[in-house]
Amino acid sequence: MMLGRVIGEVWGSQRSRQLGPQKMLLIAALGPPDGDGRRRCTGRVVVALDDIGARAGELVTVAWGSGARSVFQAPENRDVLADAAVARIVDGTSAGRE
Amino acid sequence: MILGTVVGTVWATKKNPRLENLKLVIVRPDFWHEPSHDVAHLVAVDHLEARAGQRVVVCVGQPGRWIAGDPRVPVEASVMAIVDRVEGDAEVAP
Numbered sequence: 498m499m500l501g502r503v504i505g506e507v508w509g510s511q512r513s514r515q516l517g518p519q520k521m522l523l524i525a526a527l528g529p530p531d532g533d534g535r536r537r538c539t540g541r542v543v544v545a546l547d548d549i550g551a552r553a554g555e556l557v558t559v560a561w562g563s564g565a566r567s568v569f570q571a572p573e574n575r576d577v578l579a580d581a582a583v584a585r586i587v588d589g590t591s592a593g594r595e
Numbered sequence: 596m597i598l599g600t601v602v603g604t605v606w607a608t609k610k611n612p613r614l615e616n617l618k619l620v621i622v623r624p625d626f627w628h629e630p631s632h633d634v635a636h637l638v639a640v641d642h643l644e645a646r647a648g649q650r651v652v653v654c655v656g657q658p659g660r661w662i663a664g665d666p667r668v669p670v671e672a673s674v675m676a677i678v679d680r681v682e683g684d685a686e687v688a689p
Binding site: 504505506507508509510511512513515516521523525540541542543544545553562563565566578579580581 | 596597598625626642643651652654655656657658659661662673674675676677678679680681682683684
């Protein structure tokens with residue numbers, strides 16, 4: 498899983514049936530805390546499915562790869578094809594200030 | 596998934612039989628999330644008839660392989676959506 502910050506949303510009316518009905522969020526990957534304890538964006542951005550309602554600016558964890566579909570409710574998730582999904586909205590971490 | 600722009604199409608006469616009837620497009624990624632994948636272009640399976648210049652969302656890796664319903668298809672990237680609009684940080688969402 499990766500720690501990231503929601504920076505936007507992607508809309509597409511033409512989408513694969515296998516993508517699922519979830520929202521697509523733009524999420525910037527965050528690096529380790531620097532000297533003053535803040536995490537900065539690494540410049541890498543991923544599009545992740547979201548069904549828990551994460552909003553812009555919020556810190557989230559993102560599940561990767563073939564495990565991403567496990568974030569969603571079974572058995573509907575069996576048909577979902579996605580390599581990234583928002584797993585939880587983070588309140589805080591002990592390794593650095595957000 | 597990653598956000599990218601379709602820049603072209605790939606045709607091939609001689610190809611793996613499992614690639615028959617699959618349309619392949621060339622996508623220039625706007626961002627990457629895996630350093631190991633950090634290449635300038637990506638060839639992805641496209642079922643949505645994406646055209647050059649359109650922005651798309653591409654699923655990579657094993658989930659991208661299942662798009663054709665057969666895990667033995669030798670691909671690892673699929674176009675999942677054609678983007679209408681991106682809203683967010685102006686610096687990363689042109």
